[in-house]
Amino acid sequence: MKLTIINYGAGNVFSVKSAFQRLGIEPTLSNDLNEIRSSDLVVFPGVGHAETAMSQLKESGLDLLIPDLKQPVLGVCLGMQMMCESSEEGDVKGLNIFESVRVKRFDDELKVPHMGWNEILETKGILNGLIDPVYFIHSYFAPINEYTIAETNYPTAFSAAMEKVNFIGCQFHPEKSGEVGEEILKRFLSLRK
Amino acid sequence: MDIKDGRTVKGINFEGLIDAGDPVSLAKYYSENGADELVFLDITATLEGRKTMVEMVRKVAREINIPFTVGGGISSVEDAFNLLNNGADKISVNSSAIKNPSLIKDLSNRFGNQCVVLAIDAKFIDAKWIVFQAGGRIQTDLDLFEWAKEGVNLGAGEILFTSMDNDGTKSGFAIDPLYKLAKCVNVPIIASGGCGKVEHFKEVFEQTNVDAALAASVFHFGEIEIPALKNYLKTNNIDIR
Known part of the structure; x- marks a missing residue:
């Protein structure tokens, strides 16, 4: 099986890579379009600022490639946010995979970043049946929408995860979410055709 | 550790x-x-x-x-x-940010404020919480609450506060400054210093608005086992993983 973690200079790919290694998979790190296109599974991570990350994607042509992928794609944190229509962070346009979903900043009344372990609710799709807390660390969020497959309250509900055909996005970090995180990554691996 | x-x-x-x-x-x-x-x-x-x-x-x-x-x-x-x-x-x-506060800004600009924790060690002296640097060896003229606010303005995404008065005493977390700290900054706070028994965790979560509590020696010496601590907090209706 070939699993590629898109390595476009935004964030901590080492932890994501290690998480798959613990499951016995040796991921490839790459921003090469052919390499990514020929993978069985693709992980799209991201930590940092949406505007910077988007321009890094554009530089390598990944902004056009990613929405076109047909194999299972897992976006994590900022990766998930960039799969949306737009983000208030830097007012950037996203990849618009999750159409019409606009990423917003948490209300200033709240403690921001939203950081720590929170339950996921109303889980379906790839997260069906999972209820244990997962680890979040973010200041921007996607509201509940037609693609939402898990909700978390902070204090109002937002999308903890979304799914559309072959695209999955997690706002939380499965690679840092203990056993339940491992279960999610295993389920992702099992999507390979 | x-x-x-x-x-x-x-x-x-x-x-x-x-x-x-x-x-x-x-x-x-x-x-x-x-x-x-x-x-x-x-x-x-x-x-x-x-x-x-x-x-x-x-x-x-x-x-x-x-x-x-x-x-x-x-x-x-x-x-x-x-x-x-x-x-x-x-x-x-901690100390490096006191010497050069713009480090906080540089780090948060580069990696995002969720990556940047400002650790503060402070001691209660003459009715004020005074910040110390160099692992608590050198007194500064910074006030805990002012420094925390400045740090957050510069881009710190979390505060790790250690009360030097409580650290090592096993008499409980420093409730009073933690209560105030949680009121004056809008980022998550980790309480540190003074934990000696499970009741201290309950106390800090019930009496202040901190987000996490840190302990070292009680865990290192096996005086508190984490699964037992979590059960205790759950039975006391404290929302934890």
């Missing part, structure tokens, strides 16, 4: 650990026993030792599946990059 030259220091007394001084084995032990997050503080003085820290971070990231923060001696964006790139989730700064 305090780390010196790649080894955990301060007494650690576990049965069933092959090498109790190895931070990687300990990290694994704690993450398997229900810790929600780990903090490693490098107290190494030499440059050689710093390289060991990067190696340790890499090994820890390979082994554990919970978040961890690394602090101690981080004085540049490059230092932070090396640690984050090897799997640390957050960077904690």
